[in-house]
Amino acid sequence: xxxxxxxxxxxxxxxxxxxxxxxxxxxxxxxxxxxxxxxxxxxxxxxxxxxxxxxxxxxxxxxxxxxxxxxxxxxxxxxxxxxxxxxx
Numbered sequence: 207x208x209x210x211x212x213x214x215x216x217x218x219x220x221x222x223x224x225x226x227x228x229x230x231x232x233x234x235x236x237x238x239x240x241x242x243x244x245x246x247x248x249x250x251x252x253x254x255x256x257x258x259x260x261x262x263x264x265x266x267x268x269x270x271x272x273x274x275x276x277x278x279x280x281x282x283x284x285x286x287x288x289x290x291x292x293x294x
Contacts (some may be wrong), residue, residue, distance in 0.1 A: 212264070213289040216284070220281050239281070241280055242280060250280065267291060
């Protein structure tokens with residue numbers, strides 16, 4: 207599978223998860239550029255739940271070293287991380 211396909215699938219999975227578990231109305235108008243941490247869409251528990259969801263949905267392993275703020279800045283930055291880890 208090509209990296210762009212994985213990244214697109216990751217964006218879709220992230221948006222779907224946030225639509226189900228995020229604050230009411232948070233899923234509206236989400237894009238790859240949507241902020242995650244600074245917007246209040248994700249808190250520390252939300253990050254863990256989202257990462258568990260992505261690991262199960264996209265069969266990707268995210269290590270402890272990947273839990274840095276830059277990887278969770280936007281939906282796109284998180285999707286890029288997922289794409290990179292899936293290719294390893």
